[in-house]
Amino acid sequence: MDFIHDIARARGVPPHHPLVQYLARKTRAADRGSKARRSLGNLYALLVLAEDYLSGRTSRFTDLLARMRALPFGAKLQNHPLDNRLNDEFVRQAAELVPTPVVATTVGGQKARTISADLLKYGGADPNAVASFLVEAITAYIDLLTEKQSDILDDIAEIETVEDLKDFLEEAFSPQADARLFEVASFVLLSEHFSQMSVWIGLERQSVESLPLTLYRTGRTNANDGGIDFVLQPLGRFFQVTETLDFNKYFLDFDKVNRFPLSFVIKIDQTKEDAITRIKSDAEKSNRFAAGKLESYMSLFENVYTLRDLREVAHKIPETALERIKSKLTLQFKLEFGLLD
Template identity: 35%
Template sequence: MPIVQHEFTKRILEILNYYFPNRGDIVLNSSELLQYLNIKTKAANRGSKSRAGFANHYAIYVLVEDYLNNEFHIKGGYDEYEGAQFIQLFRRQRELPFGNKLQNHALNHRLNQEFKKYFPTLSYVPIIRDAKTNRYWINENLIKIYIDGNQINIAEAIIDIINAYVTARRQAFNEFMIYCQQMIDIQQQDPLRAIEFIRSLLRPNIDARVFEIVSYAILKEYYGDQKIYWGWSLDELNAEYLILYKTGRTNANDGGIDFVMKPLGRFFQVTETIDAGKYFLDIDKVQRYPITFVVKTDQRTEEILVKVEEQARARYNIKAIVSRYLECIEEVINIPELIERFNSVLERGQGGAVIQEIVLQSRIEFNVESETQDILIYDDTVQ
């Protein structure tokens, strides 16, 4: 399969070239396990739209670490090894940065299942498990590879690649925490300055978590001033203000919808991409229920819709299918539109409510997020 190219691929090649001078790209192309890690490290240097998933990385990490600790890369004999105990591997996973909430799924089946999806014709899977003894091995066939007839061992490089990925993810998350703390501190010192700070956060390269928090706070207050009338008969109408609810943690990779509006039942999804596949996947999740997309871009909404339609026609080539999906895009809200709505809220004198909501959501992320606890504990690269 073709090698996925992204920003962290450069770092992977740097590490491989360190261990195997001038052959990094050849090693990467020769190893399915390295290619899998390349796919799984795509989010390293982005603003972390999705919460970093370390389960599969760490399942590989702890088994390769056990392999190296026992010096099988030097002295051999791994085929006679009794295997690592599950409880030791599981405990080690939870000692690692971001790992204190990990479950056993990756070690037991999830990593192997996902690996097969990417390499369906390969006869090897990364983890070998003896269910009777509850012992585990990394598949040495994926650790030892042959290049030009010579065998090389990539175990040490794998550890360094995962370490580098954790470091990159920590940096991205620390930047998010800094934004949260800045919002809290500025609001306490100078509310007017906080409003300008919020405006400065509405830009395409802002951390995706910050963007979701800010966009939610603005839209919640913007819609909160709007009222609808409804009832079971014309004689009995109820007046109700629109309320926007967050449905989960900020940018959680939970497959759900980000905001829901009551009583209209509108769905909102925050995204940083203009990708028809992603939009249509979100639409399919809710059985083609209409969705409003809040997009972290300065591009005009008309341009976004044209691009989505072009991608959709190229992918499906069936007008009826494309039309059904496009009809489910209820509205597109870009950054300029968010700014306009924020200005509207400020004109009503409700800027303070936006600030309070941002502070509230930031405090939730800052104080409760389990990843924060890990960052405070682990300041160095995985050891």
């Protein structure tokens, strides 16, 4: 991101410094059209540790986590970035062997964390300048995300006709659209689609009754939820939203849920039949699966919904459903952005 390098330049921090490069990668989601997912935990860990460095203090682990959770969108953050997630990711992405950011220590016999002074001054950089860069750059990123969330909510509020809604959805379907925008839009559309259906269910023949189908969203985009994005009740069908046709991803997802059947919402402009054919063909070409095992995996695709299916649902939306759909979109985005925490 240009704003990252602009801040680094203003602070006198070299553009090749590992922390500048790391922030440039991690802040792509600030772009209005970016499909990058927000990943705030590691950035917030860097922010509070850099603040401590500049103030000359060392904070307890629990105090650092409390400060992270007090930041915008941070209420649901867990402790993983301060434990090992930030260090692990930093090492994986670094172009060379560099010190890891988070250093374990103690304060009054209690677990604490500091930022690595060796990393701050890496390559002869001024450690205070680098720490100041971290605080300013991550704070600027938070401001950009806040502005972005307001833009999306404003776009929803301005929907007045079904054609306006279709234009909004087409933005969500575009190749470079924010991953959260697509997941929320697909959920609202499929929720509306299934709400028009019902099933007959009962423990005994005499007690069978008609129950409406209801789609629930189980978490937030990129959440650590085992890959389950939606659940359709009372059928108990699991849905996952994705943008890839990589067979490795699908087969791994099946393994994660003990090979339970899954439905997928795929951000591709193809038919569901073409998507399934491509996945199977690529798996066959890999020569990694016996015929029986491959068929076993392919049988776990309960259903597939592509952009063509979602557009078909959108095409059938009547004007009378417009306010209901706008309300659903607004609610889901507020949940996504943590505005209801």
